[in-house]
Amino acid sequence: IRDMIQSRTGTQINVGSVTVSFPKSNDNEGLVTIKSGSMENCDDAVNFVNDIINEPANYVRGSMAIWVKTLDLGRIIGKLKRIERTYHVKIDVGEDVEEEVVEEDERKVVLIGTKNDVETARNYIYKVLDDSL
Numbered sequence: 088i089r090d091m092i093q094s095r096t097g098t099q100i101n102v103g104s105v106t107v108s109f110p111k112s113n114d115n116e117g118l119v120t121i122k123s124g125s126m127e128n129c130d131d132a133v134n135f136v137n138d139i140i141n142e143p144a145n146y147v148r149g150s151m152a153i154w155v156k157t158l159d160l161g162r163i164i165g166k167l168k169r170i171e172r173t174y175h176v177k178i179d180v181g182e183d184v185e186e187e188v189v190e191e192d193e194r195k196v197v198l199i200g201t202k203n204d205v206e207t208a209r210n211y212i213y214k215v216l217d218d219s220l
Contacts, residue, residue, distance in 0.1 A: 088102075088139060088146060088148075089102050091146075091175055091201070092132055092135050092136065093132075093140075094175065095131075095135065095175065096124065096128050096129075096131040096132040096135060097124055097125070097131075098121050098122075098123060098124030098128045098129055098131075098132040099121075099123040099124065100119060100120060100121050100122060100132060101119070101120040101122055102117065102118075102119050102120075104109045119136050120185035121133070134202075142198075144199050144202075145201065145202065145203060147201065147202065148199065148201055149199075149200075149202060149205065150197050150198060150199045150205070151195070151196075151197070151198050151200075151205045151206075151209060152195050152197050153195075153196050153198065153209055153212065153213075154193045154194070154195060154196070155193065155194055155212075155216070156192055156193055156194075157175065157192050157193065157194050159193065159216050160180065160194055160196075162215055162216060163196075163212055163215055163216070164180070166215065167180075167207045167212060170208055170211065173211075174200070174204050174207050174208035174211065175200055175201070175204045176198050176199060176200035176204050176205055176208045177199040177200065178180050178196060178197070178198055178199075178208075179196070179197040179199070180194060180195075180196050181194050181196065181197070196212075
């Protein structure tokens with residue numbers, strides 16, 4: 088999550104370990120230090136951290152597999168790095184091995200990131216593929 092905040096806000100942050108208060112309470116505290124960035128970017132980073140604290144489910148990382156026709160892969164292969172940067176996801180294209188191929192003409196593409204980022208990247212990929220028809 089630290090890398091995501093840094094890349095989206097243009098800041099450099101340090102996340103300390105979680106400390107447990109004594110006497111024991113239900114509140115765990117951790118220190119987040121914004122080490123560099125413009126004042127505006129630092130404000131964005133503070134807002135981002137607060138969003139994560141208030142809505143943690145939106146920032147849990149996971150993955151989603153989509154299946155792309157092998158003939159259509161070329162339409163997105165050249166755009167992978169841009170898609171990864173724009174939508175803050177990692178994309179793994181399955182090798183042409185038995186467990187990665189559902190049918191002979193389809194390839195597994197795995198999108199890794201937060202739920203929202205993965206869904207947005209998936210929708211963009213589907214749009215690129217649909218526009219090329």
